[in-house]
Amino acid sequence: MFMLIVFYIALAVTIATILIVGIRGFQELMAPIKAAKRDAELAQKNAGK
Known part of the structure; x- marks a missing residue:
């Protein structure tokens, strides 16, 4: 059970990191266009x- 909790926390952190990096990258791409x-x-x- 403990390993499952650790797995889900790691998964949530990974998804959050990808989203943040993706949004930052998208904003940097959009800035010159804007x-x-x-x-x-x-x-x-x-x-x-």
């Missing part, structure tokens, strides 16, 4: 003046 969109919008606003 910045490019923001720059494009600013350029359009400036061109519209």
Whole structure:
């Protein structure tokens, strides 16, 4: 029974780590895209003046 509890704790920690790393990686990938969109919008606003 004790080994089963240890196994489930290890599994939960592993899943949490993968999720955190995945979210961080996704945010880093999205940051340049968001910045490019923001720059494009600013350029359009400036061109519209």
